[in-house]
Amino acid sequence: xxxxxxxxxxxxSLEIWGDKWSLxxxxxxxxxxxxxxxxxxxxxxxxxSNILASRLQHLLENGxxxxxxxxxxxxxxxxxxxxxxxxxxPLIVEINLWGDKYLTIPDxxxxxxxxxxxxxxSFIKRAKxxxxxx
Numbered sequence: 843x844x845x846x847x848x849x850x851x852x853x854x855s856l857e858i859w860g861d862k863w864s865l866x867x868x869x870x871x872x873x874x875x876x877x878x879x880x881x882x883x884x885x886x887x888x889x890x891s892n893i894l895a896s897r898l899q900h901l902l903e904n905g906x907x908x909x910x911x912x913x914x915x916x917x918x919x920x921x922x923x924x925x926x927x928x929x930x931x932p933l934i935v936e937i938n939l940w941g942d943k944y945l946t947i948p949d950x951x952x953x954x955x956x957x958x959x960x961x962x963x964s965f966i967k968r969a970k971x972x973x974x975x976x
């Protein structure tokens with residue numbers, strides 16, 4: 843890991859996962875459980891290949907994600923969240939709720955938000971359990 847700018851836990855955390863692209867990669871791995879490079883690149887946000895490669899490497903180096911060989915294609919790698927990455931579920935849930943409160947969210951995204959709002963703690967527990975099962 844690189845030299846820290848400060849000892850503030852917020853600053854140190856943001857240095858690891860706090861940029862837009864890293865959070866979107868984490869989001870996709872939370873939704874899909876595991877993804878190939880190509881699947882991550884197909885996200886609606888259209889991440890550039892050099893940025894995706896850089897962010898994946900950074901998240902790997904910091905233990906947020908891990909990789910393994912694809913069972914059906916030895917030329918592909920599957921990325922997935924580690925326990926350290928799974929521990930970000932509550933943060934991603936809160937970002938979703940903040941966005942729902944202050945932004946215009948498309949109707950096709952509302953169902954997930956309604957499920958979260960019904961019982962946030964149960965949603966987080968189920969999500970972490972789903973992601974931990976390998």
